[in-house]
Amino acid sequence: MASVIYTDDVADPRLDDFRDLTTADRRPDRPGGRGLVIAEGTVVVRRLLASPYPVRALLGVRRRVEELAGDLADVSVPAYVPSAETMARVVGFHLNRGVLAVADRAPRPSVADLAAGARVLAVLEGVGDHENLGALFRNAAALGVDGVLLGPGCSDPLYRRSVRVSMGHVLRVPFTTVDDWPGGLGTLREHGFRLAALTPRADAVSVRTAARTPGPVALLLGSEGHGLSEA
Structure with a gap:
């Protein structure tokens, strides 16, 4: 089951996968990019959780993380829950959808x-x-x-x-x-x-x-x- 972790520390290093997305956006071909897969909103996060991409963590306001409780029941990843203000400062913009998930890329078929x-x-x-x-x-x-x-x-x-x-x-x-x-x-x-x-x-x-x-x-x-x- 996912571990729900409450934090309002903008500098929390555990949130680095979600940091300053408008700058690096995690594209591997951009400075600072790491090639992570990023899902926004409960619908897309659910599809990421059901996909072959290895999920690393979630970041979302309490209401959105609670909406995903059933989907997170069999997933052993951290789910970080900050305030909306802290989340916006970490991500670099206000996210209306209220939740993000990051995952590593999966091998591509031939x-x-x-x-x-x-x-x-x-x-x-x-x-x-x-x-x-x-x-x-x-x-x-x-x-x-x-x-x-x-x-x-x-x-x-x-x-x-x-x-x-x-x-x-x-x-x-x-x-x-x-x-x-x-x-x-x-x-x-x-x-x-x-x-x-x-x-x-x-x-x-x-x-x-x-x-x-x-x-x-x-x-x-x-x-x-x-x-x-x-x-």
Whole structure:
């Protein structure tokens, strides 16, 4: 069971995973970033707790932590409970959702792992906006997509903003990167996938028509600007 720990010490070193998120934001490619996965709000924290990502700790006002009591019953992590004012000073901004959780990253599957047994995969190229990426994962979950492959130019789906916009679905829909682009897509063909590139062109085959073709399909989606590359 989670250990509930009350503290109002802004300098408490046990809260360092949550400190100054507006500055470091825990992205591994930013100064001070550590690559931690950060969930905001009870809905997203619940999805993090149910995910394969190893949870390190929670930070939240008393009411929000109490709302999560059932979810924390089988989780052996500390749950730090400060006042709302102390929490805002630690995090660096006022958090309306009232609770955060941090976790370490989990190993990613291979492209072959994702392809095995999947019916529908989304393959992204150049999706650089974190909010757009989060929205894509949320839609993938709603539409029953089995996994997401990230090609070149894609943002980090575990960046805090992406996790928030996805409503935590980036923690549920498995994903991996395609390091060999576009050669790595051959792995999908080896698993029997048809590759279908989405386009707004008027003469394109409709998604509804394409979906009637039997067998697994990989839907290719390009960047917000020029779309898919010609490779």
